[in-house]
Amino acid sequence: MSKSNSARKRWLISQAELETWLDGLAQARTLIAPRQVSGIMLYRPVARSDEIAWHGQTPKSAHAGRPVLSVKEIFFPPTERLFTIQKTRQEIRLEETFPDWETVVFGIRPCDARGVKLLDALFLDTNPVDSFYARRRWNTTLIGLACKELGPTCFCTSVGGAPDNAHDMDIMLYETDGGYLAEAVTEKGRYLIPGGKWKETTASPQQSTYSGQFPVPEKGKWPEHFNDEYWLKISERCLSCRACAYVCPTCRCFAVRDEMLAPGQFERIRCWDACAGENYRRVAGGHKPRAEKGERLRNRFFCKFYYYPEQYGLGAASACTGCGRCIEVCPAGVDITEVLMALEKPA
């Protein structure tokens, strides 16, 4: 539960104090933070704070400044074992395997944290509770890092977010001259702050002044656009490659299947899938709904701004965090902000 802004405790810390603290966290728990992995930035476990990539320095990629994959992969990993199956002639035995977890994630940007909250609406707040997501989520503390500026594809302010929004974090850090302003947003976050060692402050973080650049049609306006020719037109360049869904902080479609481990031993796994794929809805008899690319691309946008909010009670909010990763990775130039602007134009 997050406290209101004025009730939050704050501290001023130096870079060195931050690093010492992170080193300590890495010792006692698993610390996950953005780091360079063979040339790109990803959220990965770090053993020491000096392994953390503070600012992306990726030679050829445009992803500087934030990990290519959102933090969703920590709570909803690309592949997850649901249970194992032992099959002998006499019997079948199922054994559940749950993740064992006590993790701290550092360096999350507000858009990614917002994504986690949106996934909570699906995996936690809608029955039945997803036990795998829940265990990871309840045993993870989120330490956020406010953005000093918007990236080239960012549009969080257009979807109700902000580069310094602490609302979805447990602890929030704001860069200041010579250090950071640290803010305990929730009790869970407060628990991790080294009591007595940090200098308390009554200073407030400087509010960012960014405002929304792209108009987002409100939820109720989407149905009237369902049959627009527009979807067929913009989908021509789409390759159905699904990269957008995989880097998205809130896309959550998954597939379930049994895989063999050894003779008589299987595991049932779930793994990421995406509605952009051509065979996503194909049934065993061969019938293939959404065979047209335009129908699939339309489904992706509608799900983000209408279906998901309707299905999981998001109120007026959309399921888009405005992180802009989909714009960056699309090899064919499909642009979500272009779609939003086109829909807002008077018919």
Add this chain to the structure above:
Amino acid sequence: MNENPMLPYLGKLVEVRDLAADIKLFRVEMLNGGGEAFRTFQPGQFAFVSAFGLGEAPFGIANASGRGPAVDFAVARLGSVTTGLHELGEGDIVGVRGPLGNWFPMKKFKGKNLIVLGGGIGGAPLRPVIQHVLDHRSDYGRLTILWAARHPSLLVFTDEYDEWRTGPDTDLHLTVDSPDEKWDHNVGLITQLLEKVSPSPENTVTITCGPPIMIHFVTKMLQEKMGFAPKNNYVTLEARMHCGMGKCGRCNLGEKLVCVDGPVFDMEEVGGLLETFL
């Protein structure tokens, strides 16, 4: 209820028999706790049946819970999971997850006439409705069953037709697209049979299940030619599913999920959906 909703109950196959060409009936007796979960289930609900080692797939529950405690599933051999199931025999163990989905509002149907239209294996999820009505006969009005298949070898539950047609105030009409030499009932599509039967919409609800195209043309005829209000035409829809609980996102028809908002819908609801089920 398991902590892990993706963990199936184990069930033993107490009966496996051929229903039609490449369609088998599996009767499952729940083993470890599934008995509690499946003590009462409603007509129209479905469950995921696991062929362990291959995967699981959703199937409509094909009997009324009053005719339990075992649970029936009609399985057509079409893909890898169903082929795996078809290779199992009596005594083998399968997994069952459920009961899932919504159900036919049998309480709302009390006192009304019911027309049940089943096409091919689509008849399986309608069998619980028929059984429920026959077991609570005085609660319901006239029961008219239209049962169709492409060929006599594809008709399901043939050995129960006598029970159905001899029920009080119950009619059974059969039709096939292409007959064999022994066929002596109607020949033609179910829509042609429906025209022959020509039911009145007065105090009547219809329940249709079959291939999407059949649902489309049957409900179109009921609504456009016979004066049925869409909200009195119930259907059970299918979609490819992986979780069956509203998490994996695969089965959406527009803003509704077939696994939690369905699979039972009335045609007014369906007509209001953004996406077509076709």
Add this chain to the structure above:
Amino acid sequence: MNYEPRIIAFLCTWCSYTGADTAGIARIKSPANIRAIRVPCSGRVSPELVMRAFDQGADGVLVLGCHIGECHYDTGNHRAAKRLPILHALMQFAGLEPERFHLDWVSASEGERFSRIATEFTEAVRALGPVAWRIAPGGWQAAAESLLPPEKEVPMPALDCAGKTDAIRAKAKELLTSREVGCVIGYEVGPRGRTRPAFAYSAEEADRLVWNPDVSNNLASYLPVKLKPKGKEPPKKVAVVVKSCDSRAVNVLLAENQFTRDQVHVIGVTCEGVRDGSGSLQVRCQTCSERIPVVYDTLIGEPPAAVQAGAVARADWLEKLPPRERMEFWLSQFDRCIRCYACRQACPMCNCPICLYERDDSIWVGMGIGLNEKRTFHLGRAYHLAGRCVGCNECERACPMDIPISLLNQKLAGEIEKTFGHRAGLIIAPSPIVTVLSGEYKEG
């Protein structure tokens, strides 16, 4: 260390399996390590079978067929002789020791020969120790950062963008207005200033088409779907703007009957190279030797100046690594993969209705996003593209995780050229390792 290698041997029914039998009947000893799998013909052994064997923990895979000229199916063993060495080169490139995979010929009466080959192979595999190919779940950690050396940064050459833009627009307008084509597929600049594919259906829309340093997409990948829509009437003729690499893709697609020549009007544009994310010349352009499209109906642009040679640093470095380090390198690359299939979708030649690696009944590779599966997908896809890949590198550009997968395709393109003298798409001809049933294919 005392370990007994587990060898999977694919033996063909007519010769080598019978040869193994002959050895047994004559009481000639053969190692018990050999687990035989009988196949109708050595030509049946596809890369998926071999990779599956290694994925499941085989220390070595042996394929034995009839001697050339003696195949029960005439040319089945020709197929094995063509395909399996290519697979061998690929797996070696991925870090498998070459001694672990062997193809040989044994006839039904050659019991001694079977025994000798089986024994020698088993001993060779034994000497290598247990295989490190199969990765246990959660069992691989990067030993150290495995980074490719960067290629030389080559500045972009001077381009005649304005002239080519005008010419493309003029041609597009002409084709659309005369109704010779229904659509022109070209490039446009999107609202963020990024160049992307465009589909012009009228003369006004043709005014959006451009030519600039960022025309990277291979537009040929849109042709199969556009020209052969399932269950619908094929549309009118379509025009497509192609660079030389894209034009070779058109030839490969024509060779594979994805559409017919009269369905497409090829607007070929000479190309001095395209730009990468940092503003330099893309790596693939540094070794491009065709600057003029090889197939076209209209040609725009002057033949460009000679190519600057370069861009072998990455491939060279990999070739020189010892097998174990090469394997570690590739594992670190595949570890990042999220199996989004962007590489496959961006490729013009990947157009199977259902990808072998995505099937619901996938028996060759699991659905999970695990290291073994990802490696098998990428190696398998590279193999399926051998002799068909034109080196446009769009797969690598599309990859959100910056995995240098084009290196796999380059390796096999080199092998194919070395072995068969074939380069994809120079003429309309299928890959030399594709089996074409007689009577179905006509030289064109």
